[in-house]
Amino acid sequence: MKRIAVLSAVIFFSAAASAQQAPPAEPKKDVPATQSSVAASEETRMKTLEDQVRTLAEQVTLLRGELKAMRDARSVEPRSEEPILLTAAHVAPGILAPSAPAAVPASPEPALPQATQTQIFGGASSNAKLLNPDISLIGDFIGAAGRNNVSPSPSLELHESEVGLQAIIDPYARADAFISFGETGVNVEEAYVTFTSLPAGLLLKVGKMRAEFGKVNTIHNHALSFIDRPLVTNNLVGGEDGIDDAGFSLSRFLPAPKDWFFQGTAQVFRGDSDDLFQARRRQDLSVVGHLRAYRDLSESTNLDLGVSYARGHNNAGVGTTFDPSRFLTNLYSVDATLRWKPLRRAIYHSFLFRNEFFWSARDQVSPATVFQTEHAFGLYSDAEYRANRRWTIGGRFDRSGHAANANLTDTGFSAILTYWPSEFSQIRGQYRFGHLADPVTTNYSNANEFLFQFLFVMGAHGAHPF
Amino acid sequence: MQRTTTHTRINRVSALAAAFLLVLALAVPSAGRAESKLQIMTATTDLASLAQEVGGDKVDVESIARGYQDPHFVEAKPSFLLKLRRADLLIVVGLELEIGWLPPLITQSTNPKIQVGAPGYLDASRFAKILEIPTGQVTRAEGDVHPLGNPHYWLDPENGLRIAKGIQNKLSEMRPIDSAYFAQRYDSFEQRLKQADQRWLADMKPYAGRKIVTYHRSWPNFAEHFGLNVIGYVEPRPGIPPSPQHTVELIAQMKRDGVKLIIVEPYFDLKTPNSVARQTGGQVVVLTPSVGGEKEITDYFKLFDYDIAKLKQAFDTVH
Secondary structure (H helix, E strand, O other), X not given: OHHHHHHHHHHHHHHHHHHHHOHHHHHHHHOOHHHHHHHHHHHHHHHHHHHHHHHHHHHHHHHHHHHXXXXXXXXXXXXXXXXXXXXXXXXXXXXXXXXXXXXXOOOXXXXXXXXXXXXXXXXXXXXXXXXXXXXEEEEEEEEEEEEOOOOOOOOEEEXXXXXXXXXXXXXXXXEEEEEEEEXXXXXXXXXXXXXXXXXXXXXXXXXXXXXXXXXHHHOOHHHOOOOOOOHHHHHHOOOOOOOEEEEEEEEEEEOOOOOEEEEEEEEEEOOOEOOOEOOOOOOOOEEEEEEEEEEEOOOOEEEEEEEEEEEEEOOOOOOOOOOHHHOEEEEEEEEEEEEEOOHHHOOOOEEEEEEEEEEEEEEEEOOOOOEEEEEEEEEEEEEEEEOOOOEEEEEEEEEEEOOOOOOOEEEEEEEEEEEEEEOOEEEEEEEEEEEEEOOOOOOEEEEEEEEEEEEEEEEXXXXXXX | OHHHHHHHHHHHHHHHHHHHHHHHHHOOOOOOOOOOOEEEEEOOHHHHHHHHHHHHHHEEEEEOOOOOOOOOOOOOOHHHHHHHHOOOEEEEOOOOOOOOOHHHHHXXXXXXXXXXXXXXXXXXXXXXXXXXXOOOOOOHHHOOOOOOOOOOHHHOHHHHHHHHHHHHHHHHHHOHHHHHHHHHHHHHHHHHHHHHHHHHHHHHHHHOOOEEEEOOOOOHHHHHHHOOEEEEEOOOOOOOOOOHHXXXXXXXXXXXXXXXXXXXXXXXXXXXXXXXXXXXXXXXXEOOOOOOOOOOXXXXXXXXXXXXXXXXXXXXXXX
């Protein structure tokens, strides 16, 4: 930092010096021809000045070379006092062919070419930003064609642009924020602080976050295996955002038999998640509990199991003769994931098979105005296979009742093909069939759709959730 | 009546939640076990080998990544969390090599000792000579570039020694009582490595200046130390899979420069390298950049023994 500042100063002064020397050249044009001797002496003075500038420039280059060498030397042995170079490394000149790179580490590198001057300034300013959080933006562009009378999506949309800001806050905590700009507005998808240094192995998260309810609920849109979320998410778990609320999350590893990993998570939220949970009063908090069991079956295969529970108030009682605070929704889920990824070919082949089963018990008023609990079930089962470094194929089966009317059951399946130009972009095409019920008319209709998606990542790419 | 029911329900919910929390908090006796050995986790096997050299029988060392695995793409499996939770020291390669998988493991490990910046977090790149630090504008048009420099720096025995020194200092700081032991272990390692390095350099001397092609940019430190000249890569850009156009260009370049050797890491597909080798009359040689890349490579010494033997053999066949 200091070195760069010094360097910048040197360059600035040399630039300033040359700038100051330029003006005397201007009056030369106005000098009459009769005063040619004066002009000549002026010219010699100019020459000397130019020479001086040149010498200065050379000195600057030299200085820069020295600085670079110093920096290199320091990066070589930052901490140790005594030199720990290998004796054998000090190859006498002539031992190696001239084209071979020198094995002596701290050899000063040749001075940088002229063009890098601006880069040094850039380096200095970016150093000043070192404490900025890691910033990323993920663009999610979706197109749809075909027919869907029940839940049509637009032909083309920038579905969301998710800005991620992540940083270590202090020695005890880190924070993650994901703000998504969608078609309908801006939404803080998640923003929470994680306390990493609590006693007793506790991990505390505070803020707004996706609840630890099953698997698909925790995954951001851009990280899904498919372009859309399964039907059951929309029907039973509150729509695209799922259970995503402000609150606390506390988790801890639990004692487990050998080779197993158990983790328990308990979360308390305000109780507002789309139309799934609604808190009319302060005490209408929602709770989520999750137990995870994981085991490596071999070094390339593993099994991931989970059970989840969520409970919160719904708005079914609002506007009825019943006490609205009686109306609760209880959600249960069981998930099982099998993964296979051979370590030697991890970037070429992998397989994932995921199943989730949901049960919703929703208090509501029946058409005959009787207080009742509607029990609806739903599941999805998907598989994803990476065929090579650039192509992934997948399929999903969907079936789900409607939370408010379990007699209506939607069924669907999807097939998806993903192309990865690099790690930082994806192009996908998905065929989706649905036999869907209209919740108002209770009529069924078939939906045949082709969806496509372009995903792109800018900036620091955070780790993918496992 | 209704009110009472609601209250009972809410109370039940809170009771349930409280009970759950209590169970969570009390289920495991807090980690107060008296471990006589320092528990060290490393990101890669090479760091594990170096830590073992210095730590001897005063430490237990385990690596997260395997030697035959691409260290850029390791899965953040929960099973690693159990190991990280007990670690006293975590040694990482740094330079964003592990950016895709290590940060969530560290966060979720619930181990304050190994959080970034804590005394039990050691970034080995601080001690090493780093090559290929990009200057000027850094964009992903260059592929998956590492803005802080090439993270495959352990493939230079001099860096190995520097990292070992760094580990020695760290271990002595954590266990002052054993500092003499660690110093003696380091001295022995230094002596053996210098001897071995003399042998390796002598082995490689006849091939000094030879031009080679590598799959990924894993070998700049190795090439610099042993006097090899890497003139091209099978990948068009780091992390970008081979493209037909780039492969054609590479073949032309190899023919022009008379390059016969293509070095491939064990975790890359051999199809493109093999086809390039066929068309240039060259040879593909699978060298492992890490300890454990092959069964017999059990430590840092054997890593160079193996790679240099294979390289020698390959040079002798193609020329």
